[in-house]
Each structure stands twice: as structure tokens, then as C-alpha cells.
Amino acid sequence: MRKAPLWIAIAVTSAAVVGAGIAATVRLSPPAQAPVAQSTPSPEPSAPAPTPSTPPTPEPKLDDFPHQKITLRDETANEPEFAAFRQRLEKAVQKRDAQFVSSLIPSQGVPFGFGRPQKLENMKLNDPKARLWGILEKSLSSGCGTMNVTSTTTPDGWICPTVQRDFAKQYPSTPGSQGIEYELSKVIVVGDRVNVRSKPSLDSPVIAVLSNELVDFDRKSSQNSQEEQIEAYSPIEGWTPIILPNDKKGYVFNRYAFHPLESRIVLQKVKGQWQIVGVPGGD
Secondary structure, eight states: OOOOOHHHHHHHHHHHHHHHHHHHHHHHSOOOOOOOOOOOOOOOOOOOOOOOOOOOOOOOOTTOSOOOBOOOOOOGGGOHHHHHHHHHHHHHHHHTOHHHHHTTSOTTOEEBTTSOEEOHHHHOTTSTTOHHHHHHHHHTTSOOEEEOSSSSSSOOEEEEOOHHHHHHHHSOOOTTOOTTHHHHTEEEEOSSSEEEESSSSTTSOEEEEESSEEEEEOGGGOOSOHHHHHHHOOSSSSEEEEEOTTSOEEEEEGGGEEOTTOOOEEEEEETTEEEEEEBOOOO
16 A cells, blocks of 8 residues: 655644644633623602692681770889889799888788788788788789879879779679679689680690680689688689680689789888788778
């Protein structure tokens, strides 16, 4: 058998080597990856349209009824001397300064209502809840006015407050009124937007607001006898039952509820010194 020429053997060998290299190159190269499709983000869900809210129920007006207003006078500003004394007295009352107030009590005592004069030792001013302290505190909380203590025509004294006097002038009793029944049936509420409660408690709802005006006194709401009421009554603590013009019943704190026949104080300068010369009313 004839041997193949040498150049043929070399050509065959070279082709084999080249072919193996090509094959190795193909195996080492990673296969091409298919392109990944990009997902399109879905749109955000739109927020639902706001539902129109139900309008709140309006609260009832606390002063939606007829009012009997009263104009209260204060003549203190016209007399600087008395104004300065009144200011000192107010501070003494707030501090329960028994020494200062004791200096205003005449030696013969002070008449309360139509009773006999009470002596200083019977007033118990060392007790901060003594009756006179409450009368003084409430009487000085409103205006004061001049008056004639003696028979002279020149004003020589002061009365505090003027609430009862202003009531008598602006709301006089009618001809059909019997005795003091008219006065006993009324209450003057003194103050700016005073709360009227449904019950005699600060925790009870406010049913009305009153400002310097006249309302009816709810006498039937009182459960005690007249004597017990007078004994237990405090001018500044406790509650006064009233009837509003819309016939609703409520309660006003005593500090702001003035009765037409309630106690007040009369002050006069005696021998150069201010004195408490009388406590009319309260009977």
C-alpha cells in the first residue's frame, strides 16, 4: 500500500488541530441569554372620592329666649375717697382680715334687717365662714351708691350693692301684687354670661347663660322649711333655683343670684372713720 505523501498528512493533522480549537472555543463561550421583558408598572389605584360628611347638629343657643335686662349703677368712680376705702375693704374681706373689719363695727353694734344691733363679739369674725363675711363679699362684688343715712338731704352714706335699688326702679311691683310677694318671686342674676345649670352641681349641663337680668325664683324647688332655709343660706355658696323665661328650670350659684330683699351693707363716715352702720334686708 502506498503511503500518503507527507504534505497530505501534515494538512490533515493541521485541520484536526484547528477543528478542536474551534470546538473548544464554542463550548467555553456562554450561550446567549434571551432578553428579559421589562414589566410595565400598573397604575396606582386612585383614592375614592371623599364622601360629603354629615354637617354637625348645631348646639342649641343658650340665650335664645326673651331677656329682662337690668342696668346696674356704680357711683364709686365719682368719689375717689370712698373708692379707695372700698378697695381696702375688699382686700380685707378676701383675706378675712378680722382686725380691719372689726375696726368698722360701732361700739353699739350693727343692726341686721329689722332686728336689734349685733355686737362685735357675736359676729364671730375669726370664723372665715361667719355670716358677715359672706354678706360683705357679695355686697362689694357689684356697684355702690350714695344714700341718706340721716334725715339730711345731703348724701352722707353709701349702700352696697345697688342691685336691689336698681331693680325697684326699673321693675316696680304691679298694682295687683300683694305685700312682698312680688319681690319674693324674683331673682336678679348679676354678672357677664353666668351659667345656669340643670342641677345644683358644677358637673351638671349648662342650659342657659344670663347677664345682668331678671328671672323668676323657683320657690317650689326648695324642700326645707323657711326657717331652715334662712339658717342654712349662704350668700356666696350653694345654689338658687330659678325659672327661665322659656319655663325651663335651673340653678345659679348663689354668688351671682341677688334677691330683691337680700342683705346689703350701709357704710358711713363717723367722726372721720368709716363704719358699717347697717345691714338692711335679709328678713
